[in-house]
Every structure is written in structure tokens, then in C-alpha cells.
Amino acid sequence: MTRIVVTGAAGFIGSNIIKGLNARGIDDIIAVDDLKQGDKFRNLAGLRIADYVDADIFYEAFAGGSYGQIEAVFHEGACSDTMELDGKYMMANNYTLSCQLFHACQKRGARLLYASSAATYGGSDTFREEPAFELPLNVYGYSKLLFDQRMRRECGSDFQRTKAGKTNQVVGFRYFNVYGPHEQHKGRMASVAYHQFHQFHAEGKVKLFGDYGGYAAGGQMRDFVYIDDVVAVNLWFFDHPGESGIYNLGTGQAQPFNDVALTVVNTLREQRGESALSLQQAAADGLIEYIAFPEALRGKYQSYTQADLSALRSTGCQHAFANVQSGVRAYVQALTASR
Structure with a gap:
């Protein structure tokens, strides 16, 4: 065996x-x-x-x-x-x-x-x-x-x-x-998708970093697997x-953080019987919020x-x-x- x-x-x-x-x-x-x-x-x-x-x-x-x-x-x-x-x-x-x-x-x-x-x-x-x-x-x-x-x-x-x-x-x-199941114990090191799922339930919106490193707000790109x-x-x-x-x-294939956020929002909306939104609509409706890039991460962050x-x-x-x-x-x- x-x-x-x-x-x-x-x-x-x-x-x-x-x-x-x-x-x-x-x-x-x-x-x-x-x-x-x-x-x-x-x-x-x-x-x-x-x-x-x-x-x-x-x-x-x-x-x-x-x-x-x-x-x-x-x-x-x-x-x-x-x-x-x-x-x-x-x-x-x-x-x-x-x-x-x-x-x-x-x-x-x-x-x-x-x-x-x-x-x-x-x-x-x-x-x-x-x-x-x-x-x-x-x-x-x-x-x-x-x-x-x-x-x-x-x-x-x-x-x-x-x-x-x-x-x-x-x-x-x-x-x-x-990203995926069984990461709940990781705290701040858990995936963006995990945090955004809980943010949406708690606050009715998800949060992403604003512009940084030559990338527009939420536009930093990672290879999410x-x-x-x-x-x-x-x-x-x-x-x-x-x-x-x-x-x-x-x-x-790199994809922007915006793709993760929008997929979280639209999947949860789907569960409520609500229609899918575009990124622009989700941001305009306050369902995706962009926050200032943290000083502690400057120079230590992979934007792509x-x-x-x-x-x-x-x-x-x-x-x-x-x-x-x-x-x-x-x-x-x-x-x-x-x-």
C-alpha cells in the first residue's frame, strides 16, 4: 500500500x-x-x-x-x-x-x-x-x-x-x-476572493487597492490559480x-483584481436573483470600492x-x-x- x-x-x-x-x-x-x-x-x-x-x-x-x-x-x-x-x-x-x-x-x-x-x-x-x-x-x-x-x-x-x-x-x-476552500485560517494572507466574499456580506461592497505601480485602480494583475x-x-x-x-x-494568464471583485459581486447577486453588472456599474453603485494603496506595501508588492x-x-x-x-x-x- x-x-x-x-x-x-x-x-x-x-x-x-x-x-x-x-x-x-x-x-x-x-x-x-x-x-x-x-x-x-x-x-x-x-x-x-x-x-x-x-x-x-x-x-x-x-x-x-x-x-x-x-x-x-x-x-x-x-x-x-x-x-x-x-x-x-x-x-x-x-x-x-x-x-x-x-x-x-x-x-x-x-x-x-x-x-x-x-x-x-x-x-x-x-x-x-x-x-x-x-x-x-x-x-x-x-x-x-x-x-x-x-x-x-x-x-x-x-x-x-x-x-x-x-x-x-x-x-x-x-x-x-x-485561492479556494480551506484557507479560512490564514487571516490577512487569505485570498482576495475570500476577503471580498466576507466583505460583501458584512458591508454590501468589496474593496480593492486604488491606482499603483502604473496600474489603474483595481488594475494590478496577478496569475490567480x-x-x-x-x-x-x-x-x-x-x-x-x-x-x-x-x-x-x-x-x-494574468487577470486584474477587478475580475476577481466583479466575479464575487456577480456570483453573490446571482444567488439573490439579481442581474449581473459591468465593472463600471458595480463601481458606480458602490459595490466595488477603491482604497488608497497602503504605505507598508510600497516597494514590496508585485503589481503583475x-x-x-x-x-x-x-x-x-x-x-x-x-x-x-x-x-x-x-x-x-x-x-x-x-x-
């Missing part, structure tokens, strides 16, 4: 990966997390796992062989707060611990599929998995980049298309703006153990991201991604159903 480890298991992406594995009939899963934030248990409550192990215990025990033969580790555990300024904490969690896990996986014959981040690109305007375009704007992005660089060094210069030899499968996923698509690509690589490398995981999917597609992964209009609509419907 296939035994899997998922770190960050009670988190957003980790819990959805377990859901995806469960859908395949895989439930011999060791869930690893830190439940100091106790309400994260809700993300695990409806899932089938074999065991739960606290993160403080797991890594050393795994390196010592405590859990038997592990097929693969989906490593989603990390500090994902891009506003966290404690670099010592960030590097310990996102870099040092990941390096230890990599070596343990190699020793134990386990494959490693891990969470990198589009934050590794930071101030770049090109989002391709090459060192020339990796310019992180914060210590979170740097911690993720340093581990990617370490994997390139450990796995060899041909890491991107390793077929056999130097290491077991190692795949890093540079997640772009992921639905959680179901993130899970599908993770599982594609799980099915293809000969493919290693660092890959962007986004849709390949769009995943280059050339490397991903070169592996043969042809997954079709949802756009904002369909993904956010599905998410709003899920949020409504869970209220």
Missing part, C-alpha cells in the same frame, strides 16, 4: 492535497502539522488519514526511519506570511527544515514534492524558472528561493529534466496566487516519478505576475486551468454552501 506524508497537512494546500489523494482511494497518509492554531483541525476533520504527527516530532523521527517505507512527501509546511519580518524564524522554517527533509527523503528512498513560491520572482517582470529573473522582495521570497537554489545544487545542473540517477524525484512548485488545479498538477507529478525540476504553478508555463508543458503536463470567472464563481458557491 502506498504510504504518503503531507506536511502542512491542516493548512490550505496540504489539506486539499489530502482530499485529492482520498479521492483516489489513498488514505495511508501521515498528516504533519502544528495545531497551535487549533481551529485548523476543521481542514482535516472530513478527511481520511492514517496518523497525525506534530511537526516538532516528525522530521527527526522520519530521518531515523520511524514511519517505514514512504513513497512520497508533499511538503507544504512553511511560514507563508509574506509580511513576516523575522528572518531567523523564516529561514529556520522554510530553508533549514526543508534541507533536512530533502536529505531524509534521499536517505529513505522517498520522493519530495514541495511548495516553492512565485514570490521568488519578486520585482522581476519575467516569470520563468531561471536565476536571471529571481529577485525576491521579502525574506519569505528569499527563503523559498534559497531552497530552490539548494535543490539545483544538490540535484545537478540537469535537474529540470532529471530522468534518473542522482536523486529520487524532487519537484518544486512555484505557486502563484492560489484555483486550488483544484494546484492539486491536479501535484498529482500529475506524483503519477510521473521520472519528472523532476522546479516548475511554475499558475494558469499562465504571470506564470510562464513553458517548462511545465515540456514535461507533458497539459492540465487545463480554470480562469478567474469560473474558479472564483465555484469558490463563492462553496463559501456560500459552508456558511
